[in-house]
Amino acid sequence: MTSPRSRPTVFDVARSAQVSIATVSRVLNGRAVADQALVARVRSAARELGYRPNTVARDFRHGVTRTIGVIVPDLANPFFPDVVKGLADDVTEGDHRLLIADCGEDPDEELRLVGELSGRCDGIVLCSPRMSAENLAAVAGWGIPLVCTNRELDGLPFGTVGVDSAIGMAQAVEHLAALGHRDIGYLAGPTTSWSDRGRRAGLHSAAEQCGVSVSVTLAGSTSDAGYQALPDLLRRNVTAVLAFNDLVALGALARLRELGLDVPTALSVVGFDDLPVAAFLGPPLTTVIVPKHELGRRAGAMLRQLLVDGAIARQERLPSSLVVRESTGPPRPRPAG
Structure with a gap:
């Protein structure tokens, strides 16, 4: 029984093409070779033998890790x-x-x-x-x-x-305003987050244009952060909540279920990022799509x-955009004062 053939080497290619090892090296590394017939012969031999250059060794010599x-x-x-x-x-x-x-x-x-x-x-x-x-x-x-x-x-x-982020956040505010919301809350992300700064900018600019009042409370970027921070906004009598991301929105939804508050009847909720789970929540989450x-x-x-x-x-900046699902709706009418 014969042993499996070892991996072909540059020596095998040189022998098959009847050229020197240096010539094989020049051809396969793309260096200038005047004789195109010779180039074709080397490449044909390498292809027939199934030769593949040792890129690890080559890259090491050139200080490249790939x-x-x-x-x-x-x-x-x-x-x-x-x-x-x-x-x-x-x-x-x-x-x-x-x-x-x-x-x-x-x-x-x-x-x-x-x-x-x-x-x-x-x-x-x-x-x-x-x-x-x-x-x-x-x-x-x-x-x-x-x-x-x-x-x-x-x-x-x-x-x-x-x-x-400002584009998608502005669309979210405009959507809530069109539904009749005038008091909305924002569960803000980490203070060091560049994305949060962009979302706040879109939030406040759109709120001013739509005549909407905004309450902000610091949450973070996790579901637990949303769960813990939501009661602060509920005490401010907001009718809709925008979350820094979908994870924060998930925490807010969990807290609302625990409190027996229906979404969106009692409170509308909007996320950000459009994680794969967002469309399968109960209710499916209105959120901002991030590519x-x-x-x-x-x-x-x-x-x-x-x-x-x-x-x-x-x-480079990529656009964000709102996708409307079932977690947002008109605000519940407030009792006459």
Whole structure:
């Protein structure tokens, strides 16, 4: 019984094509070779033998890892897997792979991870980074090819791909105003969140235009945060609640069920992000669609371009849009005073 054939080497290709090893190397690495018939002979021999270059060894010699580092605040947050999937779909087209790290919503750990991954990866994507503006500016000065999602800082040499949250939030306010709501509440996200600042801007601008009063209470980004923060807004007699994200909205819905308050009869609820579960809740959640997969794909494409030609960093913003489901309706008439 014969043993399986070993993987063909550059020596096998050279022997089959009747050329030197140096010539095989020049042809397969895309270097200029004047004799095109010779080029065709080498490529034909490599194809017939099933030869594949050892990219690991080649990349090591050139200081290339073909690995993209990705740092996310919380892998348990269902927002980020879609972003990472978009990244993966893009970078694999460029023969890269992802190395994913979770900083656990800790800005100091996030900074440490950037330092650690910078020695192992060709470039890094920071998803919704939590670190301070000062630390982000410092990281930008380290010379690491870097792209951020959902975080913009003017004057720094890295690319950003974000979502224009103000558009979707304004649509949500206009929808509630059209239903007759005049007192609405906002379960705000983390104080360090760039996305939250955009949502607040859209909220207050649209509320002023629609003649709607807004009450804001700090919640956070988790379902427990929404559950804990909701009673503060109920004490302010709002008729509708907008949540920083769908997870916060889920917590608010749980609290309302516990209190025996029907949605949307007693209170309308609007989320943000359109997580896969949002359409299957009881009631299905009115929310703002964020193009999560496209966000990741654009970030990957931007970083790959940066690695290829050192393109000047740029900012891109993707639109958000409201999807109306069954968690919003007209406000309950208030008793006459």
